Amino acid sequence: MNPEKILNLSVDCVVFGYDVNTKSLNVLLIKRYLETNNNVLVDDYVLTGYHVYKHETLDETATRVLRELTGLTNQYKKQFKAFGNPNRLTSEKDLPWIENEKFNSRTITVAYYFLLKTEDVSLTNNKYSAAWFPINKLPDLGFDHKEIIQEAYEDLKVKCLSEPIIFKLLPDKFTINDVQDLYESILGIEIDNRNFRRKLINKKYIIALDEKQVGVSKRPAQLYMFSKDIYDKIFEKNYLISI
Incomplete structure (x- = not known):
């Protein structure tokens, strides 16, 4: 029996990774693609996230989402903000995806960020087509995920000056x-x-x-x-x- 989802509550995860070779702070994103009758409706990247299950805490959902994406657990994580703008999922390019996935367009998401080493993540044959992108060279993003990433980044900049x-x-x-x-x-x-x-x-x-x-x-x-x-x-x- 599949777990029951809370249809208008989700968790989105900003996964930061540092590449010591390129000296680049990166964000792990997943491919979002939708095509109908050879017509590409959606082709961009988004954060990894999912609905909260009714039996889960928010922290448990975030941990599950990261594990499914990277296979990793017990990584540093911080819940930093909730995003509930009524229009956060309703831009013209997001609507086909929302309709196809049967998402509730009035979904509130609680955002976390994770810190990990890029070398610890194998992206070979990743089912989400995940890829690392430098924080200052992000691709076209869906939903309000550019705003979420920027908020996470600002929080990280403050926190790294007061904690190790x-x-x-x-x-x-x-x-x-x-x-x-x-x-x-x-x-x-x-x-x-x-x-x-x-x-x-x-x-x-x-x-x-x-x-x-x-x-x-x-x-x-x-x-x-x-x-x-x-x-x-x-x-x-x-x-x-x-x-």
Whole structure:
């Protein structure tokens, strides 16, 4: 027996991933395509999302949607806003899709964003035709998903300055330059290298490893790791921490 859906309540997920090779903050989107009698009615991209089942919490729905898209669980997630504009699903290009999928045009969606490493997601033979797009080079989007992504991005920019969430986007072992590149990618600014390096290596929760980069053409850089245990202890003691 299929679970019963709440027809006018959904969850949409903004999945952020960072590519250390291209130094790009990306969003994972799925293909939306509808054709009738060789006439293309809809051809764009949207966020992954779905109706909330009656037996689920909102968090459970978001986790299910991410798992079905990527196969991943236990990723960092944040519920950041509800979107309920009466016209959010009723633009001219969205109406054929709504009619074909029998969606309730007055659907309210609760939006989450997830943070993960692009390398952890295999898109080979993905049934949703999912693809990564740089945050500043998004394709044509359906519904109000451009607005949802922008709201998620603004929230991420604020939150990454007060909590160590960026380490969810980096490999377990990273260089100081990797951290700086990620901050610059998220914030869209240039950061003074010497000042940033000095501040970061003085953080007790940034642990220097007895390892260096391998397989690089230039001089290999020192590797570090983030210690959540140490961060949590410092946070409990001081309550407020400046990243």
